[in-house]
Amino acid sequence: MVKHIPPGRVATYKQVAAWAGYPGYARQVGYALFRLSTQETTIPWHRVVNSQGRISHSPLRHGSDQIQQQMLNKEGIPISPQTPVIDLTTYGWDPQTLLDEWTILAPNQTP
């Protein structure tokens, strides 16, 4: 599911769990992403944030939370210690919303 999140957008742990068919399993999504290396390239782990629109910080992450901020900045998402919260109505991604946009932009097509 994380692979489907487009650049410049973010999704929440809760959303990813629900989309994967496991509503209520937000924590497990976090544990799964924790296993990934910060060098990971095929899975955009940095596009997953908590339900407040903030990066989940933890000393156990060994700085991967800071790296997450840098990568999000590189994709045009303004987040910093001064602006710690991402506006999910602007940058949040919802597959249903994407479908709606798609049918508006390209009617008579099947996604």
Added chain:
DNA sequence: AATTTGACCATAA
């Protein structure tokens, strides 16, 4: 078998 541990969440103060 019971307790602890978290990249979580909703609510309350």
Added chain:
DNA sequence: GTTATGGCCAAAT
């Protein structure tokens, strides 16, 4: 804005 609390759930103690 913030912290605290109780709930959640699987895996590891």
